[in-house]
Amino acid sequence: MDIRKIGLTMLGVLATGVWAQQPITEAETNALAAIRAQRTDGLITVQPWVQLLDSNRLGVGWITSQPSDGAVEWTQSENGGEWRQAWFSEDGLRQANTAMQRAVIGGFDPAKPIRFRARSRAIESFKPYSVAFGQPTVSQDRSLPARSRPNGAVSFLVFNDIHNRAQLYPLLVEKAGMPVDFAVFNGDVLNDPQTESEVVDNLLMPMAWFAAKSIPCFFLRGNHETRGAFARRLKDYLILPGERYYAAMTFGSARVVFLDTGEDKPDTSKEYSGLVDFDPYIEAQTDWLRREIAGDAFQQATWRLVVMHMPPDWRMDEAKLWHGQRRVNERFAPLLDAGKVTAVISGHTHAPEVVEPCPDASRGFQWPVFIGGAPSLAKATVFRVDADATTLKITRFASDGTVGAERTWKK
Numbered sequence: 001m002d003i004r005k006i007g008l009t010m011l012g013v014l015a016t017g018v019w020a021q022q023p024i025t026e027a028e029t030n031a032l033a034a035i036r037a038q039r040t041d042g043l044i045t046v047q048p049w050v051q052l053l054d055s056n057r058l059g060v061g062w063i064t065s066q067p068s069d070g071a072v073e074w075t076q077s078e079n080g081g082e083w084r085q086a087w088f089s090e091d092g093l094r095q096a097n098t099a100m101q102r103a104v105i106g107g108f109d110p111a112k113p114i115r116f117r118a119r120s121r122a123i124e125s126f127k128p129y130s131v132a133f134g135q136p137t138v139s140q141d142r143s144l145p146a147r148s149r150p151n152g153a154v155s156f157l158v159f160n161d162i163h164n165r166a167q168l169y170p171l172l173v174e175k176a177g178m179p180v181d182f183a184v185f186n187g188d189v190l191n192d193p194q195t196e197s198e199v200v201d202n203l204l205m206p207m208a209w210f211a212a213k214s215i216p217c218f219f220l221r222g223n224h225e226t227r228g229a230f231a232r233r234l235k236d237y238l239i240l241p242g243e244r245y246y247a248a249m250t251f252g253s254a255r256v257v258f259l260d261t262g263e264d265k266p267d268t269s270k271e272y273s274g275l276v277d278f279d280p281y282i283e284a285q286t287d288w289l290r291r292e293i294a295g296d297a298f299q300q301a302t303w304r305l306v307v308m309h310m311p312p313d314w315r316m317d318e319a320k321l322w323h324g325q326r327r328v329n330e331r332f333a334p335l336l337d338a339g340k341v342t343a344v345i346s347g348h349t350h351a352p353e354v355v356e357p358c359p360d361a362s363r364g365f366q367w368p369v370f371i372g373g374a375p376s377l378a379k380a381t382v383f384r385v386d387a388d389a390t391t392l393k394i395t396r397f398a399s400d401g402t403v404g405a406e407r408t409w410k411k
């Protein structure tokens with residue numbers, strides 16, 4: 001949601017930078033402590049997180065206290081033998097001499113669990129033909145269950161509009177239940193990031209907490225990750241499929257499309273100081289989406305799900321549509337109809353609801369849109385999606401565990 005839609009009182013709160021809000025309840029305090037336990041002493045200062053690159057490729061990131069090298073050791077052997085190495089390289093150079101570490105794990109058997117740990121060495125001097133390293137430091141061990149499950153089964157969570165309240169993740173996960181195969185951060189989880197520490201505290205450490213719970217993450221931008229001095233640095237800290245924020249992946253019976261809905265106002269709005277360029281970006285993404293829905297993976301999937309921050313909404317009065325919402329309605333929605341998607345999961349409005357398919361089929365929008373609530377503990381929600389070859393279920397949980405929406409599809 002945009003701050004112009006929030007009352008003056010809230011604007012005052014935003015202006016003083018208290019949007020992140022300190023925890024109030026004991027449960028929130030404990031939840032935040034669990035997240036912050038991912039920050040550790042020694043060379044490795046943030047324990048590893050895992051980002052989905054595809055159903056059979058994983059990105060692992062971690063942070064070191066000083067410029068270092070980095071690799072991940074991983075195994076699928078039950079007795080812990082046969083450790084293999086994975087790293088990240090670009091243009092012939094392995095990632096090194098930086099505090100931000102990453103590795104890409106591929107070539108594993110998706111039917112088996114995988115165990116891994118990160119390893120780094122401080123770089124004490126870096127000369128052209130001679131690099132001096134400190135002693136190797138190893139992260140905590142992490143393990144993930146098999147990436148593919150029988151009968152096309154997949155389960156995942158979708159969070160939206162956390163707005164720097166990292167303590168919400170453990171509390172919502174507790175209500176939605178585990179295990180799940182992955183978690184999606186569906187935008188506005190950060191709030192106009194200005195500094196590295198905001199990104200570490202509110203994105204990377206929560207992802208590390210999920211990794212400690214054996215859950216990889218997919219991060220999707222909202223219209224608050226595109227603002228602030230650090231918006232242009234986010235990619236330095238993330239491992240993204242094809243170096244892009246939007247993607248499509250197959251998990252068992254489900255094809256899941258992640259769309260980046262961009263900013264909410266026109267590129268020429270004075271708020272952006274002439275520094276954004278979302279119209280051509282959305283056009284390029286629309287072309288990509290057109291190719292995606294024509295592809296075999298999308299066409300052959302039992303369930304076609306779309307996760308996007310701003311909801312498409314046929315009910316909106318044309319005259320009142322914000323530019324970003326109009327773009328979503330005009331550019332993405334017709335393709336979602338052409339692709340016969342099963343359901344859309346969104347956030348942005350902070351008002352939990354289900355937008356039913358348009359009664360006038362000639363207008364399109366023939367799929368329900370599940371919108372999550374936010375951002376206080378009382379209003380926060382999480383979606384749980386459970387799919388297999390014959391059944392799809394989407395459930396929206398509130399932080400007190402009550403179910404606000406639930407729908408089941410059968411094939």
Ligand SMILES: [Fe+2]
Nearest residue numbers: 001188222348
């Ligand atoms: Fe938003």
